[in-house]
Amino acid sequence: MKFFLLLSAIAFCWAQYTPHTNPGGTSIVHLFEWRWADIALECERYLAPNGFGGVQVSPPSENAIINNPPRPWWERYQPISYKLCTRSGNEDEFKDMVTRCNNVGVRIYADAVINHMCGSGVSAGTNSTCGSYFNPGSKDFPAVPYSHWDFNDGKCKTGSGDIENYTDPYQVRDCRLVSLLDLALEKDYVRSKIAEYLNHLIDIGVAGFRIDASKHMWPGDVKAILDKLHNLNTSWFPEGSKAFIYQEVIDMGGEPIKGSEYFGNGHVTEFKYGAKLGTVLRKWNGEKMSYLKNWGEDWGFMPSDKAVVFVDNHDNQRGSGAGGASILTFWDSRLYKMGVGFMLAHPYGFTRVMSSFHWPRYFENGKDVNAWVGPPNNDGEIKEVTINPDTTCGNDWVCEHRWRQIKNMVAFRNVVDGQPFTNWWDNGSNQVAFGRGDKGFIVFNNDDWSLFVTLQTGLPAGTYCDVISGDKSDSNCTGIKIYVSSDGKANFSISNSAEDPFIAIHADSKL
Numbered sequence: 001m002k003f004f005l006l007l008s009a010i011a012f013c014w015a016q017y018t019p020h021t022n023p024g025g026t027s028i029v030h031l032f033e034w035r036w037a038d039i040a041l042e043c044e045r046y047l048a049p050n051g052f053g054g055v056q057v058s059p060p061s062e063n064a065i066i067n068n069p070p071r072p073w074w075e076r077y078q079p080i081s082y083k084l085c086t087r088s089g090n091e092d093e094f095k096d097m098v099t100r101c102n103n104v105g106v107r108i109y110a111d112a113v114i115n116h117m118c119g120s121g122v123s124a125g126t127n128s129t130c131g132s133y134f135n136p137g138s139k140d141f142p143a144v145p146y147s148h149w150d151f152n153d154g155k156c157k158t159g160s161g162d163i164e165n166y167t168d169p170y171q172v173r174d175c176r177l178v179s180l181l182d183l184a185l186e187k188d189y190v191r192s193k194i195a196e197y198l199n200h201l202i203d204i205g206v207a208g209f210r211i212d213a214s215k216h217m218w219p220g221d222v223k224a225i226l227d228k229l230h231n232l233n234t235s236w237f238p239e240g241s242k243a244f245i246y247q248e249v250i251d252m253g254g255e256p257i258k259g260s261e262y263f264g265n266g267h268v269t270e271f272k273y274g275a276k277l278g279t280v281l282r283k284w285n286g287e288k289m290s291y292l293k294n295w296g297e298d299w300g301f302m303p304s305d306k307a308v309v310f311v312d313n314h315d316n317q318r319g320s321g322a323g324g325a326s327i328l329t330f331w332d333s334r335l336y337k338m339g340v341g342f343m344l345a346h347p348y349g350f351t352r353v354m355s356s357f358h359w360p361r362y363f364e365n366g367k368d369v370n371a372w373v374g375p376p377n378n379d380g381e382i383k384e385v386t387i388n389p390d391t392t393c394g395n396d397w398v399c400e401h402r403w404r405q406i407k408n409m410v411a412f413r414n415v416v417d418g419q420p421f422t423n424w425w426d427n428g429s430n431q432v433a434f435g436r437g438d439k440g441f442i443v444f445n446n447d448d449w450s451l452f453v454t455l456q457t458g459l460p461a462g463t464y465c466d467v468i469s470g471d472k473s474d475s476n477c478t479g480i481k482i483y484v485s486s487d488g489k490a491n492f493s494i495s496n497s498a499e500d501p502f503i504a505i506h507a508d509s510k511l
């Protein structure tokens with residue numbers, strides 16, 4: 001019994017629930033479709049100095065080259081082999097990125113596409129990012145190798161072979177997701193090939209994985225793969241550390257498959273979070289920010305210590321995935337900054353910031369016909385992320401994580417880490433405020449009239465720089481100053497027509 005307790009204590013300490021970010025790095029950023037060389041530079045020049053804990057990178061495994069439409073972003077979700085060879089770079093570049101990011105204390109989380117290989121309709125040949133031969137018709141992927149024995153078609157009972165009915169969990173797990181060839185994950189051989197791939201990434205130094213399409217895999221099959229994983233590389237992680245796992249499960253509440261089925265394996269993406277926050281900030285269905293007083297589990301969300309949260313992700317920012325038109329994105333930048341600000345100030349969940357590329361968004365009959373468009377490129381080759389003199393990005397990279405308001409709220413979350421949710425105030429409408437113990441305070445005005453109010457902040461007396469309208473710089477503020485008196489109270493004035501109708505102050509923004 002004692003032995004058992006000791007083992008579970010160790011398992012608990014280093015389990016797959018720890019993101020392994022450095023202290024003072026409480027958020028990660030998804031650098032969607034970036035090249036490994038640019039991520040390595042971004043870790044050194046921007047993410048480490050600004051307190052980002054880690055980066056979710058696009059799938060590193062070789063994928064099918066799709067020419068119709070030309071080089072869509074989603075081709076990276078159609079693996080051909082587990083060679084580290086994509087439009088983002090080759091294995092040497094991947095290793096260089098992981099090493100350099102780890103050396104400045106920024107962790108790398110790889111997007112692991114292990115539910116399936118490429119679509120059944122892709123032509124056989126060598127049009128793959130590393131030139132490996134594959135034949136979807138005969139289900140032959142010699143570069144792994146997988147053969148037709150390693151796929152699920154025998155188990156799937158639908159006429160098309162695809163998932164037709166999401167209320168049938170057997171179809172969702174055993175049939176093809178939009179025609180993608182579905183791996184037979186109950187086979188030890190398939191589990192071993194996947195584990196070999198993930199172990200290769202672990203040995204190089206990644207800190208964990210986003211497990212793509214987890215809902216389409218049985219939780220027990222995912223567990224069997226995770227049980228084969230190495231501990232993290234001791235060059236950067238304590239002995240016995242396990243990979244941080246977060247599983248992509250879209251559970252909006254209307255289907256039999258629940259996110260909670262996957263808690264035994266690690267964290268789970270909470271898709272209700274961004275969908276609900278978007279509805280509130282857009283004031284749809286009569287929703288108001290004052291309702292956010294009990295934001296978190298009371299809204300039907302999963303337990304905070306299992307949730308990975310985000311305002312938008314690479315799928316639902318372009319209308320696929322979950323949440324529909326309520327999802328806030330960089331296209332609605334004013335509300336988006338408020339949404340990301342709220343997320344980073346609020347204690348619920350493990351936070352992921354999105355960093356996107358522009359595409360020629362164009363709606364026909366309510367549908368974005370250009371949602372497929374891939375990253376900025378020259379003849380298919382991904383363009384470099386260039387940095388402008390004002391620190392924004394060029395070449396059509398949006399770089400939301402470099403927007404002052406978002407960058408400064410990432411720092412706010414680091415400063416208030418571990419502090420309780422305190423001093424909530426609302427006006428019964430869309431003016432709200434809350435604190436994080438004696439370390440931080442934030443005020444929002446999403447009403448159509450101006451706010452002038454005196455609030456208890458919980459902060460020590462002093463002059464603070466608002467980190468939304470500006471920065472603290474050379475012992476001065478480039479934006480609004482907030483004066484907290486000795487009783488912790490401060491006046492806040494926010495015009496409804498302000499560029500950003502919210503104010504945030506914290507211990508490190510005090511003059």
Ligand SMILES: *[C@@H]1O[C@H](CO)[C@@H](O)[C@H](O)[C@H]1NC(C)=O
Pocket residue numbers: 065067123124125127
């Ligand atoms: C392979 O891709 C190239 C362009 O990258 C295209 O011209 C060619 O038609 C493709 N071949 C096949 C068999 O699809």
Ligand SMILES: *[C@@H]1O[C@H](CO)[C@@H](O)[C@H](O)[C@H]1NC(C)=O
Pocket residue numbers: 165166167168169
């Ligand atoms: C979908 O699957 C569920 C559960 O198996 C079943 O009750 C329902 O009738 C199915 N719906 C259709 C349209 O086949």
Ligand SMILES: *[C@@H]1O[C@H](CO)[C@@H](O)[C@H](O)[C@H]1NC(C)=O
Pocket residue numbers: 099203204205233234235
């Ligand atoms: C861990 O990383 C170091 C540095 O890149 C490397 O030399 C070492 O081989 C790695 N360890 C394992 C077990 O692969």
Ligand SMILES: *[C@@H]1O[C@H](CO)[C@@H](O)[C@H](O)[C@H]1NC(C)=O
Pocket residue numbers: 427428429430431450451452453
């Ligand atoms: C908050 O909104 C209410 C209406 O719900 C309004 O009467 C009140 O003046 C507002 N409070 C402030 C501080 O502006």
Ligand SMILES: *[C@@H]1O[C@H](CO)[C@@H](O)[C@H](O)[C@H]1NC(C)=O
Pocket residue numbers: 476477478479
């Ligand atoms: C601080 O900045 C303000 C403008 O933002 C300026 O008017 C003031 O002179 C500055 N104070 C000092 C001490 O530099």
Ligand SMILES: *[C@@H]1O[C@H](CO)[C@@H](O)[C@H](O)[C@H]1NC(C)=O
Pocket residue numbers: 454483484485489490491
């Ligand atoms: C807030 O404003 C009121 C009147 O406008 C003023 O009397 C009070 O001193 C101010 N409080 C602080 C902390 O600045």
